[in-house]
Amino acid sequence: MATAGKLLVVDDERNILVSLSRALELENYEVVTARNVAEARHQLRAAAPDLCLFDVKLPDGDGLTLLETMQDDPDRPPVIVMSGHGTIDDAVRALQLGAVDYLEKPIGQDRLLLTVANTLERSRLRAENAELKAQLPLEDRTIIGRSKVIEALKAQIDRVAVSEGRVLITGDNGTGKELIAHAIHAASRRSAHPFVSLNCAAVPAELIESELFGHEKGAFTGAVSKKIGKFERADGGTLFLDEVGDMPANMQAKLLRVLQTGELERVGGNQTFKVDVRVLAATNKDLPEEIAAGRFREDLYYRLNVVPLRSPPLRDRREDIPLLVERFLADVATRNQRRAPTLTAGALALLASHDYPGNVRELRNLVERIVILAPPHQDVLDEADIRDFVPTRRPDSPVGYEPGKRLSELVADAERAIVVAALRAHNDVVADTARALGVERSNFHKKLKALGLK
Ligand SMILES: Nc1ncnc2c1ncn2[C@@H]1O[C@H](COP(=O)(O)OP(=O)(O)OP(=O)(O)O)[C@@H](O)[C@H]1O
Ligand SMILES: [Mg+2]
Structure with missing residues (x-):
């Protein structure tokens, strides 16, 4: 028994x-x-x-x-x-x-x-x-996209990964900076060693030093035991300093010293030791601007920015939106234990037409909202089903009354703006755009000609 x-x-x-x-x-x-x-x-x-x-x-x-x-x-x-x-x-x-x-x-x-x-x-x-x-499957960290900008970025990642150079990743919120840092580590010869990250904006200023360098027991009130810092934990691997533009000034000086000498000591310790760590950093701030304003050290900037990588905003690679949507639909459905709905071409086009100031993260959240709020037994969602979720976009050009223009000209202006937006949403594929707008194909060709869009 x-x-x-x-x-x-x-x-x-x-x-x-x-x-x-x-x-x-x-x-x-x-x-x-x-x-x-x-x-x-x-x-x-x-x-x-x-x-x-x-x-x-x-x-x-x-x-x-x-x-x-x-x-x-x-x-x-x-x-x-x-x-x-x-x-x-x-x-x-x-x-x-x-x-x-x-x-x-x-x-x-x-x-x-x-x-x-x-x-x-x-x-x-x-x-x-x-x-x-x-x-559970490990969190998928593949960088999705087949657009030229993403292909170029992936090629850059492969190239910098094999070097030991420090990389500064810049780009707007939600564009995938953290994902890029992971990709660099994964493709480097350090991949079997730890990837350790510190979000410099999320840790209180007075704790960053001991987070990075560790501390000895009794180094300060509350230091009840020895703490190993992130630099030490990343030994042999990669340390990712996220939101580095938010690092307080006194820490910038201390970090600079470690980057110059490769040596550090724990807070309250008197022993200096060396670590073998590759540093990657990311920020959505414009560091030259921060330097000009006296908020970021220029010497640290040059130390970090050996290889600059830029993470492109989503609106510069709209053609990746359908691929991203497909992945996120599957992800969200799995997590919520339901079947992933399918989006019609029209629904996808609507998603692709938005500007995404919050970039991929915003798209991801939007897809999540759609999956959760969509009628549970509807497997196919079209434009009308998702319209309420997609923020209305600003028109490309203001459309309205302009003194000196005839009605026919004003209508043509409006029509041109609409057609341009629709084409963009359909990756300039005329047949798809015509179908979406409900215009017969040969008529649509004539329309494009008339509007001077051909
Ligand atoms: N090319 C991509 N392929 C797949 N997922 C992506 C891609 N880019 C971003 N994501 C996803 O979007 C979300 C935001 O990405 P990430 O956290 O890397 O952005 P970030 O640039 O670090 O943003 P922030 O500046 O706000 O910290 C994550 O869920 C990430 O997995
Ligand atoms: Mg980030």
């Missing part, structure tokens, strides 16, 4: 081991025991328990130290600490060191069994969750 779980009980008092074991075995747990730290370490490896119960005072050491040494093991079993000399201090320390619970001796049977059962249940749930997560 399968047991309810394997437990390791560590206590130097034989009586306690015997009585706890008996109570637990009656509940169908398999129990292994240890009477000191050395035996406990052996059993942790040999028996691979699902849960541990540790006494604090042991003949050859301390249950808390044992707990502390387990901390770095990601697969460590949960530990419940028991103490006969129940001081609050021990309990607090035990919990700080990662114990999941604390039992005071003498331990009542009900309390013991309840605590053990709850702890095992929680750790089972956690393991299940981790497994489910591992089964």
Whole structure:
């Protein structure tokens, strides 16, 4: 018969081991025991328990130290600490060191069994969750697009990836700067090493330094233990400084020094060490403008901007919109556990006609809204179904009354603006545009000629 779980009980008092074991075995747990730290370490490896119960005072050491040494093991079993000399201090320390619970001796049977059962249940749930997560496909970070600008960008990424040069990625919000940074790392010889990123705009100014460089225990109030910084964690790999234009001035100076010397020290530390890190940075700010305004150091700019890469706005590559929409439809549908609807050519054209000041992120959100709010059983969505979701675009040229123009000229102006917009939305494919506008093809050709668009 399968047991309810394997437990390791560590206590130097034989009586306690015997009585706890008996109570637990009656509940169908398999129990292994240890009477000191050395035996406990052996059993942790040999028996691979699902849960541990540790006494604090042991003949050859301390249950808390044992707990502390387990901390770095990601697969460590949960530990419940028991103490006969129940001081609050021990309990607090035990919990700080990662114990999941604390039992005071003498331990009542009900309390013991309840605590053990709850702890095992929680750790089972956690393991299940981790497994489910591992089964989910990794976030897809492919750069989608077949437009000339995107093809050129991909070629640039491949070229810079193999070099070790620092890259400064600029571009508007939501154009994919972070995606580009990932792509550079993935295509570089550092790809098997960590990709670590820091969003300089999201971390409070006073914390950026210790985030980047780490700190020693006691370096400042609240520094209760040593912290490894992002530079160190990225060793061998890539450090991505996102929103670097928002880095506070004093940090800019410190970063510059590290980039110049390749050496750094933890906050509150006096040891200098070297790390092997490639730095990529991104910003949506115009750094030369920031430099002129005295908000960004020129010397740092030149250090970061060895290779400039520009992430193009979506309106400069509208032909990629259908591809992006297709991907996002599938993504969003999977995440919401429903079938992805299909968009008609007209619906796609409507999506392609918007200017997207928020770029790919805006398009992604728009697609998400459409999938979530669309009638649940409708598999095909046309223009009319999605019109309410798409922000109305500004006309290319203002259309209205202009003194000195005849009505026929004004109407022709308006008509030209509409036709130009429609053509653009359909990638200049005349047949598609004619169909979308409900005009017979040969008539549409005549119309284009009349409007001077041919
Ligand atoms: N070419 C692309 N192909 C697929 N997805 C893309 C592309 N460009 C951007 N995205 C997606 O759009 C969203 C925004 O991209 P990302 O976060 O990289 O933009 P960003 O330039 O860093 O924006 P911000 O300046 O606002 O931080 C992400 O969900 C990203 O996956
Ligand atoms: Mg970003």
